[in-house]
Amino acid sequence: MPADTTGAPLAIDARGIRRIYKTKPPVVALDGIDLQVEPGELFGLLGPNGAGKTTLIKILTTLLLPSEGTARIFGFDVVTRTKELRRIMNMVAGGEQSGYGMLTVHEQLWMFSQFYGLGVREGRRRVEELIEAVGLAEQRMQRVSTLSTGERQKMNFARGLLNDPWIFFLDEPTLGLDVSAARSVRDLVRAWQAAVPGRTILLTTHYMAEADELCERLAIVDHGKILAIGTPDELKRRVQRESIFRLEVDQLDGGPATLARLPGVTSAVIAANGRQEGDETSQTVAVNLALEGDAALGSVVNALGGIGSRIVSLQKSEPSLEDVFVELVGRGFDEAEANGSPSSGGRDPNDEPPAHAERPPTGEPAEVGR
Amino acid sequence: MSSVYVNRPTASPQAAAAWDTRRQLLTNVRGIGGRAYPRVSGILRERSWLFFEILLPFMTTSGFVFVYRALHAPPAYIGFVVLGGAMTAFWLNVMWMMAAQLYWEKDQGNLELYFTAPVSMMSILLGMAVGGMAMSFARAIVVLAIGAIVYGVQFQIEQWALLLAVFALTLAALYGLGMVLASLFLLWGREAWHLTQLTVEPIYFVSGLNFPVGRLGALGALAIGTIPLAVGLDAMRQLAFVNAPGLGGTPSPGIEAGILVVMTVIFIGVARWMLTRLEMLARREGKLTMRWG
Numbered sequence: 098m099p100a101d102t103t104g105a106p107l108a109i110d111a112r113g114i115r116r117i118y119k120t121k122p123p124v125v126a127l128d129g130i131d132l133q134v135e136p137g138e139l140f141g142l143l144g145p146n147g148a149g150k151t152t153l154i155k156i157l158t159t160l161l162l163p164s165e166g167t168a169r170i171f172g173f174d175v176v177t178r179t180k181e182l183r184r185i186m187n188m189v190a191g192g193e194q195s196g197y198g199m200l201t202v203h204e205q206l207w208m209f210s211q212f213y214g215l216g217v218r219e220g221r222r223r224v225e226e227l228i229e230a231v232g233l234a235e236q237r238m239q240r241v242s243t244l245s246t247g248e249r250q251k252m253n254f255a256r257g258l259l260n261d262p263w264i265f266f267l268d269e270p271t272l273g274l275d276v277s278a279a280r281s282v283r284d285l286v287r288a289w290q291a292a293v294p295g296r297t298i299l300l301t302t303h304y305m306a307e308a309d310e311l312c313e314r315l316a317i318v319d320h321g322k323i324l325a326i327g328t329p330d331e332l333k334r335r336v337q338r339e340s341i342f343r344l345e346v347d348q349l350d351g352g353p354a355t356l357a358r359l360p361g362v363t364s365a366v367i368a369a370n371g372r373q374e375g376d377e378t379s380q381t382v383a384v385n386l387a388l389e390g391d392a393a394l395g396s397v398v399n400a401l402g403g404i405g406s407r408i409v410s411l412q413k414s415e416p417s418l419e420d421v422f423v424e425l426v427g428r429g430f431d432e433a434e435a436n437g438s439p440s441s442g443g444r445d446p447n448d449e450p451p452a453h454a455e456r457p458p459t460g461e462p463a464e465v466g467r
Numbered sequence: 468m469s470s471v472y473v474n475r476p477t478a479s480p481q482a483a484a485a486w487d488t489r490r491q492l493l494t495n496v497r498g499i500g501g502r503a504y505p506r507v508s509g510i511l512r513e514r515s516w517l518f519f520e521i522l523l524p525f526m527t528t529s530g531f532v533f534v535y536r537a538l539h540a541p542p543a544y545i546g547f548v549v550l551g552g553a554m555t556a557f558w559l560n561v562m563w564m565m566a567a568q569l570y571w572e573k574d575q576g577n578l579e580l581y582f583t584a585p586v587s588m589m590s591i592l593l594g595m596a597v598g599g600m601a602m603s604f605a606r607a608i609v610v611l612a613i614g615a616i617v618y619g620v621q622f623q624i625e626q627w628a629l630l631l632a633v634f635a636l637t638l639a640a641l642y643g644l645g646m647v648l649a650s651l652f653l654l655w656g657r658e659a660w661h662l663t664q665l666t667v668e669p670i671y672f673v674s675g676l677n678f679p680v681g682r683l684g685a686l687g688a689l690a691i692g693t694i695p696l697a698v699g700l701d702a703m704r705q706l707a708f709v710n711a712p713g714l715g716g717t718p719s720p721g722i723e724a725g726i727l728v729v730m731t732v733i734f735i736g737v738a739r740w741m742l743t744r745l746e747m748l749a750r751r752e753g754k755l756t757m758r759w760g
Contacts (some may be wrong), residue, residue, distance in 0.1 A: 106481075159583060159750070160579055160582060161750055161753055162750045170479065171480035171484075172480075181485070183583055183584060183585045184486060184585045185483045186485045188580075190576075193576055195576045195577050200504075200505055204504070204508065207501075208501045208502070209501070209580070210501070211497040211500055211501025211502075212498050212501055212502075212584040212585075212586040213494070213585060214490060214494030214497055214498075214592075215485075215494075217497075217500075220497075249723075256580075260585075263483060
């Protein structure tokens with residue numbers, strides 16, 4: 098049995114997973130997925146709609162059989178050991194409308210608690226605790242049909258924790274939520290995972306910033322294949338061949354060409370919203386600098402001192418996961434979602450339609466295009 | 468940090484997954500209660516059923532009562548109709564809230580949660596059945612009581628125990644059939660709605676809801692051998708209206724009770740087999756995971 102360095106089975110050990118839907122024409126939703134996730138990891142699958150993320154989650158949660166390959170969760174085969182596996186896992190999907198609108202939040206959660214074998218009283222106690230934990234105390238006696246989308250997703254999240262799962266599958270958990278509700282759900286995810294060592298989360302998302310913010314490691318998926326795996330920083334370093342800085346100075350005699358001539362400076366251009374030469378309305382000049390390495394920054398600072406320019410601000414621009422995606426597949430995320438999956442003949446039938454109700458802020462300067 | 472987040476009763480996932488038979492059994496029993504709950508609570512919460520499931524069907528029943536009176540039929544026929552009207556509640560419940568239910572559960576996204584929970588699907592279906600019986604029982608009692616009072620139905624019962632046993636067996640067989648149909652309808656997808664509509668009236672007819680099924684001759688005999696509602700209703704009529712005219716041509720209540728036992732065993736066995744097959748098929752073809760598969 099494949100195991101981590103301590104000898105314990107891996108939380109997720111998928112090898113050569115293929116999944117073909119027998120439609121006309123056949124859809125290759127997954128094409129040879131290899132994925133190993135350690136116990137206690139918060140692992141992300143990042144990819145556009147139709148990439149195969151949801152199909153992989155369905156296989157790992159025993160809802161689908163792989164056409165080829167094997168997958169084990171904590172050593173339990175997802176094809177043959179479903180009974181054991183279903184006792185230690187749970188799942189929540191974005192936009193989930195499960196349950197019965199006529200029930201109150203408390204009743205709905207209690208009903209689901211019974212499916213996980215909690216006693217009547219134990220179920221009630223657990224439900225009360227979870228309602229409190231996810232911040233739905235005020236809504237506990239409210240009918241499910243009257244909840245807002247964000248409240249509903251918090252309730253779904255509580256449902257997913259009823260059995261205190263060892264592995265928690267979150268399929269686009271913030272899909273369709275507003276910024277505040279999405280942040281709230283992300284906070285819940287982080288808090289739950291951090292509370293006890295060993296809790297594992299597999300999260301799928303097509304929100305770059307969400308993956309960047311939450312995941313310790315992530316895999317970029319497209320057309321049913323994993324294109325790259327690593328920590329967000331590792332993935333970004335793959336595309337960071339130059340150091341990019343945004344420099345703001347009070348004045349720049351000779352323009353950016355003065356800096357571009359310096360050793361170690363690859364390029365220096367006025368930033369998109371920076372002051373152009375002859376523009377007297379702005380108080381500062383903003384320049385995007387591409388350097389061969391951070392060390393070249395010294396010569397830039399010296400040169401600026403030499404021409405009497407005062408540095409107002411200096412900001413290093415990190416590449417985004419979108420940059421990584423573009424580097425790997427040669428097109429942007431939105432384009433990938435619009436085009437579907439050429440190799441598979443269309444969208445993954447399991448994936449949700451594109452939704453742009455919430456895009457977490459990326460935090461990168463807008464003008465640093467790469 | 469909420470205390471619920473640091474709850475961790477087991478040392479390893481392997482220990483957490485190792486349930487003994489008792490725990491699995493308890494989970495299945497609790498699952499029945501859990502799934503029955505929305506239906507039972509719905510009796511009190513959604514009062515519209517008083518109108519749709521009592522007043523409207525009672526009007527249908529009343530129509531037949533007036534026809535029989537106009538034809539000067541024996542008074543027992545009024546009782547047959549009222550009893551049939553009461554049992555209609557169960558049949559409608561089986562068709563709309565058992566047979567078609569898994570299809571709607573799939574559409575709502577509940578089905579995949581049931582499958583990924585450690586409770587058996589048989590428990591979920593049994594929970595639906597128990598909850599449905601509770602709903603329909605309330606309706607049946609009201610229809611029976613109103614019918615008896617308004618139309619002066621005189622019951623003649625000599626074997627109470629057998630009558631109650633036949634009633635219970637009829638429900639067991641009916642809901643067993645509902646469990647089989649639930650799997651079938653899930654496979655047929657969207658056609659379930661049309662299938663339900665298509666089957667309601669023919670079943671009413673061959674079950675003899677408003678007349679003794681023995682009057683149908685060979686067709687009635689066939690119905691008694693295959694449709695739980697037909698055999699159960701005929702047995703109950705024989706037991707609730709002893710020596711009433713028009714009840715000949717069918718087996719005795721004892722034999723019909725035996726038929727119901729056999730039907731129950733077969734239906735529940737088939738339902739269990741079908742659910743297992745269905746889950747495998749769904750996992751292989753992805754049907755459970757697609758809302759409009």
